[in-house]
Amino acid sequence: MGNKKKALVRGIAAASAIGLAAGLAACSGGGGEGDGQVVVANYGGITLEGFEAAYFDDFTAETGIEVISADADVARYVQMSETGESEWDSIDADGFANVDWINRGLVQEMSDDVPRASLVPDEYKDYIAGAYTQSFVLAYRASALDREPTSWKDFWDVEGLPGNRGWPGYYIGTAEAALLADGVAPDELFPLDFDRAFGKLDEIKGDLTFFESYAAGAQALQAGTVDMILLPNGRVTPLMAEDDDVEIMWDENLFYPFTGFTISQGAPNPEAMNKLMVYMQDPERQARFAEITGYGPTVDGALELLSPETAAILPGTEEHMRNAVTIDQVALSSQTDEYVSRYSEWLAG
Incomplete structure (x- = not known):
């Protein structure tokens, strides 16, 4: 790998910390338009840093809706959705898991306001907000x-x-x-x-x-x-x-081709989750997430916002x-x- 590409890779690691700090600073400024919360299960690590820096912190600052992270457990997500009384609104999950849940009726349709991710198959676009490749x-x-x-x-x-x-x-x-x-x-x-x-x-x-x-x-x-x-x-x-x-x-x-977020049956805050999903389908924010994590975007227009050097180390290019x-x-x-x-x-x- 050339020095230019290596420098770019190192930049991703640095962007993780810088982006996270910037997101936290924005959040501390307050000025939200509402209140409430949304609970999103995830796996921590670099993806959570990316979610916070690219989406969660600014979303809270702009809307007043707090994003609460829970430790992801797919079996628990399914069990709660089956009962129709879920403690979580969504979970970061593989595409094949999301497809299975849709086929089993375990998740809700998204609102019409949520942009549909281009890499999600047409028959599942109304249920899955694309996260990353x-x-x-x-x-x-x-x-x-x-x-x-x-x-x-x-x-x-x-x-x-x-x-x-x-x-x-x-x-x-x-x-x-x-x-x-x-x-x-x-x-x-x-x-x-x-x-x-x-x-x-x-x-x-x-x-x-x-x-x-x-x-x-x-x-x-x-x-x-x-x-x-x-x-x-x-x-x-x-x-x-x-x-x-x-x-x-x-x-x-x-x-x-995609991981994604769905809304569980019995989600406690489905309206807030739909608002967050709108936020997460923005090409500029998905491009920022890709820069931080090294995972690729799922919506049209995001790859074009990235430098050729950044795109060279991403999947899906x-x-x-x-x-x-x-x-x-x-x-x-x-x-x-x-x-x-x-x-x-x-x-x-």
Whole structure:
């Protein structure tokens, strides 16, 4: 990676702190138009910093509506929505999870005022406010490998490309990577052939070091405990800001076209959540979120607001889509329960 791009990556890490401080300063000025609150579950870390700096703090300053963050728990969100009495208004969730909830009647339609995200499929646009795009990628330490990996087959080639390999304890992207390594064409991934995928994963299971969280896996890559690992791209960008040796293999990046926010059944503050969703679909604010986090925007016009250097390290750009494997999140939504079960069994076996 060139010095110019490395400097830009470092800028993302700095923008996280600067943007957060600016958002807090704006919030302290008061002057809101109303009051109340909205409760949004999320996973903390860099995405929460981005949400606060790009959306939450200014939203509170302008409207007087406080945004309260809760620790995300998908099972709890579903359980509360099923009862129709939810403590949360929304949750930051993967697109395939949102699709499943819509099909099960667990979420409400958004108001007509909320702009529809271009990357959300038409049949689901009325329910999902786009949050960001992400890619699951092969991250690696360049100095530890004899050559740069260019495919998931390279990850499986433990003799031809020796190195310590890390693997997540969470299922997302694992079967897809295995099937690509086994020669399945990207446009033939779905429906996922779990027997074939887990048979392929069995081939390297003994060569893998498993991590319970993406944060732990990222720390291991940073420390040099592992030389390559499957991670969400946003977990790698901060490492690249600090260490020129950390790289992303964009070839065969597993591209998830949208994550999003829905409004749960029984949400305590649906009107306030709709107002926040309007705020979060603004192209300028999504561009700011992308600059802070390294995750891509979901609405038209946002990418055009970013510098070419910034866009070069984001998923969903023209450059990286040429090498991407786009995940069919609608198809995946119908296989997720089996996916989770099979992966848990494989880890325990």
